[in-house]
Amino acid sequence: MSVRRILAKTIDTDLEYEAIGIDLAKNCVSAALITTEGEVVGIDRLDYSELEKSAQVLCPTTFVMEPCTEMNYLVQKLEAWGHRCLVIGGKHVRDYIENHYSGQKTDLNDAQALAFLAKDTQLRTIKAKDMEQQKYASLTTLREQYVRPLCL
Structure with a gap:
């Protein structure tokens, strides 16, 4: 069964969404909204x-990302908004794209794969770090860099 994809420029905040797959990049995101x-x-x-402005007014939904x-940072903000x-993980996305999009890996295909993978209840997900865990990870990394002997 082929799913028709409607292209848009912004998120319609009047609609309700089952899942929103977002492929994150440096300056922008690609999104697939079901x-x-x-x-x-x-x-x-x-x-x-634009994503943050829309997310603040959207009805609670599921956001999915790699x-x-x-x-x-984004998970903390989105969860604070309900x-x-x-x-x-990226392996699941690659496998989905290989099986459903003939291996055509694009940002929009990644986002759509993420949105559809949200429906899989058996899929193992990755837990995002909270603020305390991020602080601890930063301190640990800094300590390791400080203690590591200089290689000349």
Whole structure:
């Protein structure tokens, strides 16, 4: 069964979404939004500020993303606004794209794969770090760099 993807420029905050898959990049995100009616809305480039403005007014939904440096910060913000966040490993996304998109790995295909993977209740997800865990990880890394002998 082929799913038709509707392309948009922004998130329609009047609709309710079952899942929102976001592929994070440095300056923008690609998003695939699955409505409660099953339609897939794709947004190729969306600024982080636009994503945050929309997320603040959206009905609680599930945001899905791959692990990266921006992920922990974004998860904390989204959960504070009442959303549920899932972090899915890149291997699952690659496998989904290989099986459903003939291996065509694009940002929008990644986002859509993440949105559909949110429906898989058996999939093992990754837990995002809270603020205390991030502080501890930073201190541990700094200590390791300080203690490590200099290589000349």
